[in-house]
Amino acid sequence: MLRSWVGPTVLLCIYGFCSMMRPSEPFLTDYLTGPYKNLTTKQVWHINLFPVCAYSNLFLLIPVFLVTDILRYKPVIVLQALNYILAFLLFIFSSGVVLTQCALFIYSMGTAADVAYYSYIYSVVHPQYYQRVTSYARGAVLLGYTAGAMLGQLLVSLGGVSIYWLNIITLGSLCVALLAALLLPMPQRSLVLGGTQNDNGPFEEVVSSSCVSWVVWWLRKGRRTGRGKMRALKRLAVDCKECYSSVAVLFFCVWSAMGNCGYHQITGYVQLLWASKQPQYNFTEYNGGVEAVATLSGAAASIAVGHVSLDWSVWGELVLGVFTALTAGVLYLMDLTNSIWICYGCYGLFKTIYMALITICTFQIAQSLSRERYALVFGVNSFVGMALQSLLTAIVVNTKSLQLTITSQVQQREKNIYIFTFYFYPFFLPNFMVSNCLETILSHRYNSRTGLGETKVESHASSDTQPNQAAQRASNPEASRTNTAL
Structure with a gap:
């Protein structure tokens, strides 16, 4: 029997709220092109801001997707929080094009791990609570983003706070998110591997229709024979065709x-x-x-x-x-x-x-x-x-x-x-x-x-x-x- 859904859900929502409560994010372009970084608009457009995020998100999505299920979600959530903290530390204390690129790449590693945040709760609560905890998890992210944007606007408009200090506040919020991630209970099962039969079972009892489970099965079982790999790919192709x-x-x-x-x-x-x-x-x-x-x-x-x-x-x-x-x-x-x-x-x-x-x-x-x-x-x-x-x-x-x-x-x-x-x-x-x-x-x-x-x-x-x-x-x-x- 899975443990109570209330505790993990509350901790996950705290993490989702604090990880998205970033007052400095709506002012990122001004921060990069302003006196703090002294980057030109051309550098932001072609080198620093968007291309790095776009390319790194694409290449990081699949490995993070696979590792998330194998590690059972919590370690990936903790890693996401650490990536965000390191990225904003670089934003605050570093300078130059190369270090800004590194910060954005590390930031992209965090965004690619969003799948762990949205998948974790399903491995620690009973299916009868899925709809409820899903709404809570998404609501926490939405509320955190809104609160961060509004707080940043109020501090800039009414308090005259600089964008530098908005980054400091963002860093503090991310540290609280890391603490909440560390307190999350470790799932006792994997959504994919937890529902499988024993390793000697037939193929149809081992794999499911999840994209992750196909590749996980391939890595664990299919690597023993070339035929197993081909069967896994064939079944994945058939399932995609049906969908x-x-x-x-x-x-x-x-x-x-x-x-x-x-x-x-x-x-x-x-x-x-x-x-x-x-x-x-x-x-x-x-x-x-x-x-x-x-x-x-x-x-x-x-x-x-x-x-x-x-x-x-x-x-x-x-x-x-x-x-x-x-x-x-x-x-x-x-x-x-x-x-x-x-x-x-x-x-x-x-x-x-x-x-x-x-x-x-x-x-x-x-x-x-x-x-x-x-x-x-x-x-x-x-x-x-x-x-x-x-x-x-x-x-x-x-x-x-x-x-x-x-x-x-x-x-x-x-x-x-x-x-x-x-x-x-x-x-x-x-x-x-x-x-x-x-x-x-x-x-x-x-x-x-x-x-x-x-x-x-x-x-x-x-x-x-x-x-x-x-x-x-x-x-x-x-x-x-x-x-x-x-």
Whole structure:
């Protein structure tokens, strides 16, 4: 019997709150380009700020993903806290391009370990509490980020506190997070390995549909024979094919991956845009307040979407298409306007819309899958999003073919931000979405006329008794073995 869920959940929420309570983060660009670091905008754009984070996140995701389950989560959470502390120590006390790059790389190691934070609690509480502890864990992160942004804004606006001292406060909060991580109870089982049979059991009793468990099994058992490795890869390929064979699931997965890429590109560079829009004299920055309000409004939008009574299987694609086009217009307005206040408002609207749309994608994907396949699909989506982010960064930032080098002129910086934001959304996603929306509407009308209008996408609530899955198992015994529970 697992220990009480209250203690581990409280400690994990304290860790999530304190690790995200970073008052200095909304002012990171100003800190790097200001008198503390004396880096140029070109250095921040091409060398220090975003490219290092984008590339390192991509390459660190898979090894951290594997080590997390093998080490049973807590050591990875402690390592995440240590990485954050070391990164901010370098931010505060180091100088120069190379050390700033090291700080950002170490920071990326911490962000790559987020999977441990969201997975840990499932290994120490009973499944009946999963929904509750998930909401608490995510709520703690959201509250911590909002509190940090608001605290930073108040200290800068009302107290006249420098960004240097905001970094000191952030470092103190991270030390408290490290203490909470050390107090977390060590899980007695692994989500993947804990549910497996003995090492001599058949293949279908050893592996599950989790992306991690496939590779863990490969490392532990498959390494003994080449045939075992090939079987593991074959089963992984079969499971991926089944998950993405549904057009509806594939559509929302594509949007989720590309939306995640675009969101991080925009949030990563928006501070440079704000710096180019704000008045040069007698102006107090409100980056922290904008981030706090945008985060809260995004959370409210996500909750509101969950209470909207709408047949998302029919209208979900149309909603995504319309609001993605609206997002493109908002981003375009951010580039055209010379008012920092309009720019702030557009960013808040953008973040609110994105949070609502990504929520729609998430629960639409979840409704079409069994619970055992969540890790595989969402893991693949995250990896694809990071790969696209790295590719876009390499093409737009680190190549001369597009001639997007940053100059000291404000106009050129605005042009580069504009291309990052506006190019991504309106030229690919809306076209893809509109075509799918028309296909969905026509299909819905046809089904209504022929009496098939009640046919819907499979729901995860009835995944254990679905006749379609039973038929698939009967006709495809190879695929049925991939549905082993975690």
